[in-house]
Amino acid sequence: MKAVTICVNGERISRSVDDRLSLADFLREHCLLTGTHIGCEHGVCGACTLMMNGQPVRSCLTLAAAADGRDVRTVEGYEGDALMQAIRRAFNLRHALQCGFCTPGMLATAYDILSRIPDLDRERIRSELAGNLCRCTGYLSIVTAIEDVHAQGIARKGSSA
Amino acid sequence: MKPAQFGYLRPDSLAEAIGLLKDRPQDARVMAGGQSLGPMLNLRLAQPKHVIDISRLGELCDSSMSGDTLAIGACITHAQIEDGKITDVTRGLLTQVAKGIAYRAVRNRGTLGGSLAHADPAADWLTTMIALDASLELAGTNGRSQVKVAKFVTGAMETTIEAAQLLTCVLVPRLSTSARWGYAKYARKPGDFAESMAIAVVDPDRASSRVVLGRRSEPPALMQASSQVLAGKPAESLTEKLATAIEVDLSSVRADQADWTMHRAIVLRAIRTLT
Numbered sequence: 001m002k003a004v005t006i007c008v009n010g011e012r013i014s015r016s017v018d019d020r021l022s023l024a025d026f027l028r029e030h031c032l033l034t035g036t037h038i039g040c041e042h043g044v045c046g047a048c049t050l051m052m053n054g055q056p057v058r059s060c061l062t063l064a065a066a067a068d069g070r071d072v073r074t075v076e077g078y079e080g081d082a083l084m085q086a087i088r089r090a091f092n093l094r095h096a097l098q099c100g101f102c103t104p105g106m107l108a109t110a111y112d113i114l115s116r117i118p119d120l121d122r123e124r125i126r127s128e129l130a131g132n133l134c135r136c137t138g139y140l141s142i143v144t145a146i147e148d149v150h151a152q153g154i155a156r157k158g159s160s161a
Numbered sequence: 162m163k164p165a166q167f168g169y170l171r172p173d174s175l176a177e178a179i180g181l182l183k184d185r186p187q188d189a190r191v192m193a194g195g196q197s198l199g200p201m202l203n204l205r206l207a208q209p210k211h212v213i214d215i216s217r218l219g220e221l222c223d224s225s226m227s228g229d230t231l232a233i234g235a236c237i238t239h240a241q242i243e244d245g246k247i248t249d250v251t252r253g254l255l256t257q258v259a260k261g262i263a264y265r266a267v268r269n270r271g272t273l274g275g276s277l278a279h280a281d282p283a284a285d286w287l288t289t290m291i292a293l294d295a296s297l298e299l300a301g302t303n304g305r306s307q308v309k310v311a312k313f314v315t316g317a318m319e320t321t322i323e324a325a326q327l328l329t330c331v332l333v334p335r336l337s338t339s340a341r342w343g344y345a346k347y348a349r350k351p352g353d354f355a356e357s358m359a360i361a362v363v364d365p366d367r368a369s370s371r372v373v374l375g376r377r378s379e380p381p382a383l384m385q386a387s388s389q390v391l392a393g394k395p396a397e398s399l400t401e402k403l404a405t406a407i408e409v410d411l412s413s414v415r416a417d418q419a420d421w422t423m424h425r426a427i428v429l430r431a432i433r434t435l436t
Binding site for chain 1 (some may be wrong): 162165167168195196200202212216240262263266267285350352
């Protein structure tokens with residue numbers, strides 16, 4: 001067992017965890033934050049993607065022990081965040097989800113794309129989204145939703161994870 | 162799946178890390194970003210008793226110039242290279258390659274040293290570093306040593322690294338201002354491992370010319386005949402000479418007809434994009 005302290009959505013959480021526990025399982029089972037979804041569990045599907053120290057990472061490939069002292073932001077942690085609000089509104093308007101399983105990872109990746117890349121176009125959004133799989137095949141509307149938010153021009157101002 | 166039980170160790174210094182490895186020569190695996198070892202653990206393809214996390218060793222997270230050589234710390238991430246956080250000594254080649262590795266969430270954690278030490282033949286850095294004639298610095302109980310990347314890799318996921326050795330940095334020689342490079346990669350989808358990739362680096366001022374082919378099953382191949390043709394003065398007959406040279410080089414590459422055609426196309430594309 002390892003003692004870890006991880007800042008989750010602004011709250012410092014200290015627990016003793018199994019050495020092999022993933023950050024995703026830590027969030028779901030120790031913090032009861034089930035918004036982080038676990039799909040393939042080997043880094044391919046992107047459903048578990050969340051922000052660690054402001055950067056998207058795969059929480060299935062990050063050990064809880066290795067996240068000790070880090071700042072983690074899950075899909076539950078964006079209250080009052082203007083950029084995430086705009087992304088969610090666009091996902092809603094464009095019907096950018098069906099079953100919703102991939103959505104937490106899609107939102108984290110969309111947030112990163114919009115805040116990191118100033119010269120976005122459809123092609124770039126598509127290639128940046130390549131690491132997030134949607135089995136309902138809703139890619140067209142997801143790309144359009146991100147394009148919408150980019151066009152609103154709020155992405156690069158006043159938002160950091 | 163969940164990984165089998167292991168003990169997680171996070172040493173505070175390089176010496177401590179080497180000591181931990183020395184004491185556990187058979188049953189410890191080194192983890193940097195964990196983007197290759199992580200899936201192997203989760204799929205239980207790897208079941209080490211101990212995982213040694215070196216990702217916070219400051220010495221491995223830095224890069225520095227020494228003369229005409231850039232030493233890139235083993236734990237520098239693909240994303241840091243993509244974002245130009247290290248000195249550009251390759252006229253943009255490293256940045257271009259980094260962009261094509263997996264996905265941003267993976268690039269944020271995956272490291273240059275981890276990728277090279279893992280030595281998956283289809284991974285992008287092996288091919289790139291052999292094309293750049295880069296070396297690696299290894300640290301162990303008997304001090305530090307250097308080895309060319311081409312000599313370091315002995316097979317698919319096999320290297321000359323010893324049980325109590327750590328890859329500390331990658332030594333990349335600076336390309337001269339007249340150097341040109343070309344890069345081509347074919348993968349089934351963006352971010353996937355390459356089915357075939359080729360890098361050509363031509364640097365007349367350093368009398369260096371190297372074409373390297375990377376593929377799935379075996380370590381990258383230095384295309385010697387093609388490299389020699391490119392080293393010569395550009396002439397009208399270059400296209401024809403090159404076609405012959407590529408065929409000579411590929412004759413020693415084991416591949417079925419479809420793969421062979423793909424490799425030839427990728428090598429040609431890399432050479433055509435030399436700029």
